[in-house]
Amino acid sequence: MSWRRFYAVLVARNREFIRDRAALGWNILFPVLIVAGFAFAFSGKPPDQYKVGVYTASQDPAAMLDQAARHQPFFRTEYIQFIPLTNLATAITKVERHQLDMLYDLDRQRYWINSQSAKGYLLERVLHGAGPPAAGATPSRETVSGREIRYVDWVISGVLGMNMMFSALFGVGYVIVRYRKNGVLKRLHATPLTALEFLAAQVVSRLWLILAITGGVYVGANLFIDFSMFGSYWNLLLVATLGAISMISLSLMVAARVRSEELAGGLLNVLSWPMMFLSEVWFSLEGAHPLMRQLAEIFPLTHVTSAARAIMLDGAGLWDITPQLATLALMSLVFLVLGSRLFRWQ
Numbered sequence: 001m002s003w004r005r006f007y008a009v010l011v012a013r014n015r016e017f018i019r020d021r022a023a024l025g026w027n028i029l030f031p032v033l034i035v036a037g038f039a040f041a042f043s044g045k046p047p048d049q050y051k052v053g054v055y056t057a058s059q060d061p062a063a064m065l066d067q068a069a070r071h072q073p074f075f076r077t078e079y080i081q082f083i084p085l086t087n088l089a090t091a092i093t094k095v096e097r098h099q100l101d102m103l104y105d106l107d108r109q110r111y112w113i114n115s116q117s118a119k120g121y122l123l124e125r126v127l128h129g130a131g132p133p134a135a136g137a138t139p140s141r142e143t144v145s146g147r148e149i150r151y152v153d154w155v156i157s158g159v160l161g162m163n164m165m166f167s168a169l170f171g172v173g174y175v176i177v178r179y180r181k182n183g184v185l186k187r188l189h190a191t192p193l194t195a196l197e198f199l200a201a202q203v204v205s206r207l208w209l210i211l212a213i214t215g216g217v218y219v220g221a222n223l224f225i226d227f228s229m230f231g232s233y234w235n236l237l238l239v240a241t242l243g244a245i246s247m248i249s250l251s252l253m254v255a256a257r258v259r260s261e262e263l264a265g266g267l268l269n270v271l272s273w274p275m276m277f278l279s280e281v282w283f284s285l286e287g288a289h290p291l292m293r294q295l296a297e298i299f300p301l302t303h304v305t306s307a308a309r310a311i312m313l314d315g316a317g318l319w320d321i322t323p324q325l326a327t328l329a330l331m332s333l334v335f336l337v338l339g340s341r342l343f344r345w346q
Contacts, residue, residue, distance in 0.1 A: 049081070050079065050081065050102075051080075051101050051102075052080055052083065052102045052103070052104060053083050053102070053103045054068070054085060054104050055086070055091050055104065055105045055106065056085075056106040058107075061084035061085065061086055064106055068106055085103075091103050092112060095112050095120075096114060098114060098117055101119040101120050101123050102119075102123045102124070104139070109139045110139050111127065111139050111140075127139070150228075152225060153227055153228040153312070154313065155281070156221070156312075157304075157305055157308035157309050157312060158281035158282065158309075159281065160214050160218060160240075160308075161243065161281065161301050161304045162276055164210050164214055164240070164247060166272060167206070167209075167213070168250070169247060169254075169272055170251075170268055171206055171251075172203075172206050173252065173254045173255035174251075174255070174265065174268065175202075176202065176252070177258050180259055180345075188345070189345035195345070199252060202252070203248050203252070203336075206248050207244050210244045211244060214240060215237075227312065228312060228313060229312050230311075230313065230315035231312060231314070231315045231316055235311050235316075235317070235318055235321065236308060236311050236312065239307045239308050239321065239328075240304070240308070242304075242325060242329060243301070243304030245328075246328045246329075246332040249331070249335030249336045249339060250300065250331075251268070252340075253335045253339040254267050254268060256339050256342035256343045257343075257344050274299070275301045276301070278292065278295060278299060278302070279301035279305050280296070280302065281301070300328055303324040303327050304324075304328065307321040307325065
């Protein structure tokens with residue numbers, strides 16, 4: 001591999017993108033408008049919706065919840081979503097962050113509410129008003145406190161991840177197909193440039209542009225909105241870097257042989273739209289059908305969003321997000337290998 005040829009292609013691709021002012025402006029303006037819009041729309045009173053986490057150490061928490069509903073009237077209350085959980089520490093943190101309005105421990109008959117949550121207060125009254133369990137045991141009360149997580153705090157990681165996804169998929173895959181259609185790749189193939197040098201330059205060029213734009217948008221929006229951040233910015237940068245590489249690699253695999261811009265656009269849309277709706281960008285899949293949650297795991301954006309939210313909202317450390325980092329690294333490797341093997345100049 002010649003670093004001189006790699007650097008020449010890298011500089012040329014960077015200049016091409018920066019000189020395209022429309023594309024550059026859209027990459028910066030779009031996420032800012034989305035974040036500002038959601039900050040304004042959800043700055044008032046949140047919608048009436050109650051979520052109660054139900055913890056049990058049982059291997060089948062859903063079955064335990066069904067059994068509890070037969071013996072305790074509270075779990076048959078309408079208009080309350082009961083979510084089975086198996087990690088007590090994580091569930092308590094969600095009560096602190098106002099992501100759950102109440103947490104009920106079936107094993108020890110106790111419950112947690114946030115002392116600063118109006119929803120938790122109302123659910124506690126509903127719990128006592130519904131009557132004790134059939135066994136007659138009265139649940140004990142525990143309280144936690146913590147800063148409320150606004151919807152804009154929750155959605156920012158998904159919006160920035162979505163912007164990274166579109167920039168990676170269409171900014172790399174679509175461009176390579178256009179090069180192939182216009183004969184640019186054919187001319188480059190006549191030079192000493194190798195496929196590895198060309199693809200590496202595309203990855204590095206798009207990677208630093210994505211990180212620079214995403215970081216700039218986050219810092220600028222944070223000055224006005226003041227996002228919640230309980231973890232490390234270095235860990236967040238690592239997640240963004242691995243996530244961007246995985247999505248760039250995915251676009252390279254799609255564009256490896258495609259010659260038509262229309263087909264490339266269709267394939268990229270087939271990937272991006274399900275990823276946008278199933279990767280918890282706009283809404284949480286907690287309590288959704290298990291099949292939907294399993295399907296979401298195949299998308300790199302899902303792991304980027306979940307790891308970024310864990311860092312920002314729960315203060316997760318590097319060890320806590322290791323599964324997401326390992327998955328993103330494995331996806332990147334698989335996509336890059338397949339993309340390089342399938343790549344054709346013409």
